[in-house]
Amino acid sequence: MRVKIADVARLANVGAGTVSRVLNGSRNVSPETREKVEACIRELGYMPNLVARGLAANRTGMISAIIPAIGYTQHAEVMQGLSDVLHENGIQLMIGHCGYSIEREEQIVTDFLERRPDAFYLTGAWHTPQTRRLIEASGLPVVECSNLTDNPIDSVVGYDNYEAARQMVHLLHRRGHRRMAIVTNAVEPNDRMADRLEGYLAASRELGLDMDDLVFRYQNSFLGGGEAVGHALNLPKPIDLLVCSTDVMAVGAIFECQRRGVSMPDQLAICGFDDLPIATSINPALTTVSVDRFEMGRQAGQVLLQRLAGEAAPHKKIDVGFTLRERQSTYAASTGGARPTIVPVETVPLI
Amino acid sequence: MRVKIADVARLANVGAGTVSRVLNGSRNVSPETREKVEACIRELGYMPNLVARGLAANRTGMISAIIPAIGYTQHAEVMQGLSDVLHENGIQLMIGHCGYSIEREEQIVTDFLERRPDAFYLTGAWHTPQTRRLIEASGLPVVECSNLTDNPIDSVVGYDNYEAARQMVHLLHRRGHRRMAIVTNAVEPNDRMADRLEGYLAASRELGLDMDDLVFRYQNSFLGGGEAVGHALNLPKPIDLLVCSTDVMAVGAIFECQRRGVSMPDQLAICGFDDLPIATSINPALTTVSVDRFEMGRQAGQVLLQRLAGEAAPHKKIDVGFTLRERQSTYAASTGGARPTIVPVETVPLI
DNA sequence: TCTTAAATTGGAAGCGCTTCCATATTGACT
DNA sequence: AGTCAATATGGAAGCGCTTCCAATTTAAGA
Numbered sequence: 001m002r003v004k005i006a007d008v009a010r011l012a013n014v015g016a017g018t019v020s021r022v023l024n025g026s027r028n029v030s031p032e033t034r035e036k037v038e039a040c041i042r043e044l045g046y047m048p049n050l051v052a053r054g055l056a057a058n059r060t061g062m063i064s065a066i067i068p069a070i071g072y073t074q075h076a077e078v079m080q081g082l083s084d085v086l087h088e089n090g091i092q093l094m095i096g097h098c099g100y101s102i103e104r105e106e107q108i109v110t111d112f113l114e115r116r117p118d119a120f121y122l123t124g125a126w127h128t129p130q131t132r133r134l135i136e137a138s139g140l141p142v143v144e145c146s147n148l149t150d151n152p153i154d155s156v157v158g159y160d161n162y163e164a165a166r167q168m169v170h171l172l173h174r175r176g177h178r179r180m181a182i183v184t185n186a187v188e189p190n191d192r193m194a195d196r197l198e199g200y201l202a203a204s205r206e207l208g209l210d211m212d213d214l215v216f217r218y219q220n221s222f223l224g225g226g227e228a229v230g231h232a233l234n235l236p237k238p239i240d241l242l243v244c245s246t247d248v249m250a251v252g253a254i255f256e257c258q259r260r261g262v263s264m265p266d267q268l269a270i271c272g273f274d275d276l277p278i279a280t281s282i283n284p285a286l287t288t289v290s291v292d293r294f295e296m297g298r299q300a301g302q303v304l305l306q307r308l309a310g311e312a313a314p315h316k317k318i319d320v321g322f323t324l325r326e327r328q329s330t331y332a333a334s335t336g337g338a339r340p341t342i343v344p345v346e347t348v349p350l351i
Numbered sequence: 352m353r354v355k356i357a358d359v360a361r362l363a364n365v366g367a368g369t370v371s372r373v374l375n376g377s378r379n380v381s382p383e384t385r386e387k388v389e390a391c392i393r394e395l396g397y398m399p400n401l402v403a404r405g406l407a408a409n410r411t412g413m414i415s416a417i418i419p420a421i422g423y424t425q426h427a428e429v430m431q432g433l434s435d436v437l438h439e440n441g442i443q444l445m446i447g448h449c450g451y452s453i454e455r456e457e458q459i460v461t462d463f464l465e466r467r468p469d470a471f472y473l474t475g476a477w478h479t480p481q482t483r484r485l486i487e488a489s490g491l492p493v494v495e496c497s498n499l500t501d502n503p504i505d506s507v508v509g510y511d512n513y514e515a516a517r518q519m520v521h522l523l524h525r526r527g528h529r530r531m532a533i534v535t536n537a538v539e540p541n542d543r544m545a546d547r548l549e550g551y552l553a554a555s556r557e558l559g560l561d562m563d564d565l566v567f568r569y570q571n572s573f574l575g576g577g578e579a580v581g582h583a584l585n586l587p588k589p590i591d592l593l594v595c596s597t598d599v600m601a602v603g604a605i606f607e608c609q610r611r612g613v614s615m616p617d618q619l620a621i622c623g624f625d626d627l628p629i630a631t632s633i634n635p636a637l638t639t640v641s642v643d644r645f646e647m648g649r650q651a652g653q654v655l656l657q658r659l660a661g662e663a664a665p666h667k668k669i670d671v672g673f674t675l676r677e678r679q680s681t682y683a684a685s686t687g688g689a690r691p692t693i694v695p696v697e698t699v700p701l702i
Numbered sequence: 703t704c705t706t707a708a709a710t711t712g713g714a715a716g717c718g719c720t721t722c723c724a725t726a727t728t729g730a731c732t
Numbered sequence: 733a734g735t736c737a738a739t740a741t742g743g744a745a746g747c748g749c750t751t752c753c754a755a756t757t758t759a760a761g762a
Contacts, residue, residue: 004717004718004719005718005719005720006718006719009742014741014742015741015742015743016718016719016720016742016743017720017721017722017741017742017743017744018740018741018742020719020720020721021720021721021740021741023719024720027739028739028740028741029739029740029741030739030740030741033740033741047464047465048465048718048719049406049465049467049717049718049719050465050466050467050719051402051405051406051411051466051467051717051718051719052406052717052718052719052720052747053718053719053720054402054719054747055400055402055403055406055717055718055719055720055747055748055749056718056719056720056721056746056747057719057720057721057747058720058747060402062466069427069431070421070427070430070431070434071424071427071428071430071431073422076420076421076422076427077422079421079422080420080421080422080448083421083447083448090462092445092447092462092463092466093445093446094443094444094445095444095446096434096443097431097434111441111443112443113398114398114399114400114401115401115402115413115443116400116401116402221628222628222629222632223632226632251629251632252632255632255633255634258634259634277572277573278573278602278629281573281574281577281602281603281606282606283606283609283610355747355748355749356748356749356750357748357749360712365711365712366711366712366713367712367713367748367749367750368711368712368713368714368750368751368752369710369711369712371749371750371751372710372711372750372751374749375750378709379709379710379711380710380711381709381710381711384710384711399748399749400747400748400749401749402747402748402749403717403747403748403749403750404748404749404750405717405749406717406718406719406747406748406749406750407716407717407748407749407750407751408717408749408750408751409717409750703762704761704762705760705761705762706759706760706761706762707758707759707760707761708757708758708759708760709756709757709758709759710755710756710757710758711754711755711756711757712753712754712755712756713752713753713754713755714751714752714753714754715750715751715752715753716749716750716751716752717747717748717749717750717751718747719746719747720745720746720747721744721745721746721747722743722744722745722746723742723743723744723745724741724742724743724744725740725741725742725743726739726740726741726742727738727739727740727741728737728738728739728740729736729737729738729739730735730736730737730738731734731735731736731737732733732734732735732736
């Protein structure tokens, strides 16, 4: 807190600039000088002041990230991957949570800009016009973690939610499921959920299933999933598959079926989206869409690091792909429904 | 990014100091001047540079927080509460994750100190000597979120894990459970888990239950909880209650019992610790210890804000208390075990 | 009306660093 | 030896802000 570059410089009998060069690993320092300076740094227990560095160098070594909520597994995992990559490069994360509100996101962007981050990480590709304006005006590198939108601010990392939902419906249709409904979120709309719904509806149309009126909207929570089951069981014409837009709702649905003595997948099959850790533990294990979210975070980090290093590949788009995980909560191929085993299915590969 | 205080000052025809005083709400500015300056700020779209302010004022408006992992619900909830309180006061959080390693924690503290935070939030009260030395030398306010240790660095916010475990055992003993075992974590030891075990063993001794050899160690995960059930069912002398040190393990245990057709709570009762959202949804609903973690975060934030405001009540200790939640995974009073209903139980009140 | 204290204000001096420029030194070729 | 480029180095000039001090203005008493 007290010893500064000037003190080190004085002790080492060199100029402040030289100490700075040693600290920043500049090539233009003789080995002897470097060693001498490093010894003095150790002797004095010098600790750089990154605030001062940030001001002088116009580079803070901080990256702003905005996610819906800190406690949501999906986003937390991405943050962990992102943070790991950045940490290795001496960069810290500044995390804000906007609770799925793009107005709140705008506020956070405004606040964060005052702290002069070197880059931005945003969740989703839906923002207020002002958010987009602010960020574009700042000229900072940005990565949006989302669908692979065609109109990104800068770069996007993500996977195709639409296609994942679409493929899931096709797969389960091949497995014998015929009449299905989807549960999507009633509040906090966002682009990823919207795309999942679109993909589902597209598949439904392709298969001629006529399920347009079977879109349930409940809160994205265990409770919401449970309520959807209640609704589903009261339908005049029963369904045999409930497609949940998130694993959280799917888990809630499974619990509700257990409570009501509904057998899965025979009486009602259930699938989810996200492949949370619980999806493999629950009974029956949950058929769902799996994405490597740590990897998403790491990729996002890599993109930002490249951007910061000046490699300006405009509009980079990174597809981390997804995998359909077929488990016991839906019929699997060739088992007639009893204790189905996992069957390998097609995957959208990395581009 | 470009307009600075000097520009505002020039336009408003005042000194830079005056603009600064307006920005920081100093009392010594005439209303007319203030208004004029504010108009110019708006006109130019001036946005303060908090990096420069941090350097000049020796106050960054950032607080460092270190938690085991971003994605663990317990800690994420605390962060959310903390972040909310700080945000209202224009303070940002700098979050690092140490993965339960105090060596890694030390590294993060070292890194964070270079960014000159105004305060620290630490998880737990177990740190390396060097961590403690560094933080004490920095003279910054600290709050540890943990047990209510008697030897805090500065302030502590938390609840009594020992007492919670102890009371849980006493309660379940009154409900008729006699032979029990505890599952605790095999890796990543930490003070809170240790205290829970201690409390459990203390109660066991008080009740003369002789359960010292029934301490299982498994990974703190769904899988670990499941394995513990496997172990428990193979005991020569069967147990009737499995006390899990975390809800995650308890949920894993419940799933495993479902898979094995073990009826709960009749054949095996299960209780947990943390009261995660899933505890109320799962079948049977999980008896557990509940703590308001958002509130813990908010309290931690309040303490830090007070400290920053200069109110130096040394060694503040804040007990947020806990509540035993009795649910269907254990016998409840007066029901003989069948579909027990929730019974109000004693709570350790806020101090 | 004259003092004196309080309220305002301008402006300079940093905060601790990076970076540019000028200078000094070295070494490789002629 | 002499030349020129490459390599090292010191040091000053900021980066954009806060804050202190001195100066000025205003208000309040006497």
